[in-house]
Amino acid sequence: MATYLEFIQQNEERDGVRFSWNVWPSSRLEATRMVVPLACLLTPLKERPDLPPVQYEPVLCSRPTCKAILNPLCQVDYRAKLWACNFCFQRNQFPPAYTGISEVNQPAELMPQFSTIEYVIQRGAPSPLIFLYVVDTCLEEDDLQALKESLQMSLSLLPPDALVGLITFGRMVQVHELSCEGISKSYVFRGTKDLTAKQIQDMLGLTKPAMPMQQARPGQPQEHPFVSSRFLQPIHKIDMNLTDLLGELQRDPWPVTQGKRPLRSTGVALSIAVGLLEGTFPNTGARIMLFTGGPPTQGPGMVVGDELKVPIRSWHDIEKDNARFMKKATKHYEMLANRTATNGHCIDIYACALDQTGLLEMKCCANLTGGHMVMGDSFNTSLFKQTFQRIFTKDFNGDFRMAFGATLEVKTSRELKVAGAIGPCVSLNVKGPCVSENELGVGGTSQWKICGMDPTSTLGIYFEVVNQHNAPIPQGGRGAIQFVTQYQHSSTQRRIRVTTIARNWADAQSQLRHIEAAFDQEAAAVLMARLGVFRAESEEGPDVLRWLDRQLIRLCQKFGQYNKEDPTSFRLSDSFSLYPQFMFHLRRSPFLQVFNNSPDESSYYRHHFARQDLTQSLIMIQPILYSYSFHGPPEPVLLDSSSILADRILLMDTFFQIVIYLGETIAQWRKAGYQDMPEYENFKHLLQAPLDDAQEILQARFPMPRYINTEHGGSQARFLLSKVNPSQTHNNLYAWGQETGAPILTDDVSLQVFMDHLKKLAVSTAC
């Protein structure tokens, strides 16, 4: 059944969908016995250069509780001009514009190759994109200068009719009025007192309705119904003044005494930003971009006090319930995040500091709204500068790769229900016939809102088979799911992307082999991992690991071939062979292991894991390792200590880091300078090859990864050593006989030991 890999790949390329199971078990009971839930990874705005959008509106099913969109799975009577909805079986009349269609002249949305199709909605005036900069001024001089320059640079990258605003904060919060003439003004708020949305809007003078254009000029057509406020002005008008304003920004003037942290009112600053946008431009694409160089230390949302001798909370503190400010601060930011999501705006966090900045408490702002989270050491680093530049990259059409205000709706055929979604979204609480009572992830709804999106944003969507055991589906029957994503494109057009897919049902009793062969172990690993990480946010760490292990054992018991009580007989078919490995590495990953990471770092890693597409998510779970040598072209090798050899160069990609590691002999040769001698030119090429490959990755990835160039014995080699499977440790060094690879000094369990235990438990009748 080699063609299933092709099938899976083709479907991913066309529809941006990867299912854990591609042949579906036909009853609820059998589906739960599959262990891995029926679920998919959906990339709603997957880049499709070969799919230009159509310029008309979609045709909807007329049943009010259905409203599915016309798709290739629908039965069509071309003579009577009727179509049957494949979800609710309602017969619908085609609208008048479709009178000319026939079997040989089909509209695009009925053709099978258009299972994914994008519509452009013409009605409504286009609204501009809005960027509100919220800038921390409690930074060191160099840092502030670098940040100012990055912001000035961004004004050149933004489209000229985008609206831009500026709020700066330190001990006080200043909202800058942007005007073209004369003295620049700002409204100053105390950083200690939180204000309600209404208070903020009153104090900024936003409650008076702006004079509508029609009154002023009765005859003129309404070209720009969007009145810009004094605080948010179009770039083409304000760029020069704003450049000067940014250039003149000073460090927060309040002196910081020895042993103290600067007073930073991030909570109030963000609150004012959210209130400002709420009062001026609700329900239109906007980004609040928060730039912060340290933790919030005063006012609502403070994460640590201003005494340096009291450190910011660590995981140890949190476990011992010793994090004073955490609950209250988290609550404050969650409230802001929910309000922002309701308004259709998103919040980005750019946190650059050597110590933690409170990402743990503020993460909901980025996670619930689909905003970015960037973590760096300083604004004066290439990591921040380039990551920030990449936000404004353009696609093949010259449009920004960002989308705003998206809503995703999922419709299913009646044998399925939606259990929930995991990703950068909030629930819209839309109940309906498709909604399952069992929740996995953000459930209880068939619609979610994703306020900030890009072409790689991926959601994990979990389903439940509800067909009863004694109501079998006729042979050849298929289940169907439709994903409808409405969003504001970066060109300000409103668009709808519709993906409709179908898969065969199968009876698990008689056709288990078919179901097995259609298992997508990569998708399943990522979907289970997302579930695990979702649970880890609310449950204790060890509980999640136990749950993960139990699921793996059950899966092996169900799908492994073995003789009872005989671990050596255990075998897994090809479609499952990588799965235990993924689970092994997942258990060691920073997503489930908080040891060695601060709470902020864990939040950062989990943030990116919950939104990347399948390929990148897999890289995060099990990093890629390529080996470069004189023996042939670069090849992928096992992520194992045995791959670390003296005469190889290794390139490891963990998504967050790119590590180049020179084996011992290679390092010696480099030190001896062989690459400079003409007769050893091949050595020079060998040294260059991984650098070139690394460069390709570095050039494209968002966020920009760290770059580690190290060698055998180097201190930075620890990044590689901590990731590889420690098949050889100081404990079993002499058991291998011949020395292969580098022993890792660890007590961690190796993959071999893990697999041994797994097999023992799977074949045991006691479980």
Next chain:
Amino acid sequence: MAELYVKPGNKERGWNDPPQFSYGLQTLAGGLKRTPLTKRVAASQDGSPRVPTSQTSTGLPPMGPTPPVSKAPRPPPVGSCPASSVEPANFSVTESETLLEDVLKPLEEALEDCRGHTKKQVCDDISRRLALLQEQWAGGKLSVPVKKRMALLVQELSGHQWEAADDIHRSLMVDHVTEVSQWMVGVKRLIAEKRNLSSEKEANEEKSTDTAEENQMVPASTWQETLSPAAQDPRQPARRSWPQLPEPS
């Protein structure tokens, strides 16, 4: 002619800071994709790693075995521009230095053109920034690449190539923000104003020509054009310009 270079990151402020790519390299990035490094090797079923065959003996420093010589060298990887760690000295020493007047004069002329149409304050602002540019240039505060690219920008501006000029301004802002940020926004505005000015001129000229031509302007071939709803009915059978996607097997 964008500059393509890679600078090392800021090792002092950020640990393992990645290298910095120039604007030219970053905008190129989309096109050059060799085989992505995404393959994995499955561990054997019992979890033990396969011992790879290693031919070289363990080397003893420093007199140990040297790297193999006279093997057919592996061809250097094809593709993106070489990662030079130093800004390439593309600008040969013999090339004449970019003159300040060559850059400033066209800019000032462009400003004069705009004076009639643009608000006085904006023009004054632009003028102020051009003065700043002059001051910095004359004071030797601008590097050679900046001067060179400014000359190019001015060329494109004079040739009415607005997009190209804009792109050069962006590349300067991204690669050399410290040097140019104070006055570049003035140049940017100047490009925008000249662009508006010339498109207004074109619009005025068109109005005076036969208006009937306007209706025929829009080509009927591509259905991506935004036509008026009446004229555009993509569902007409004749309109078969949807891309032919490969059939799923």
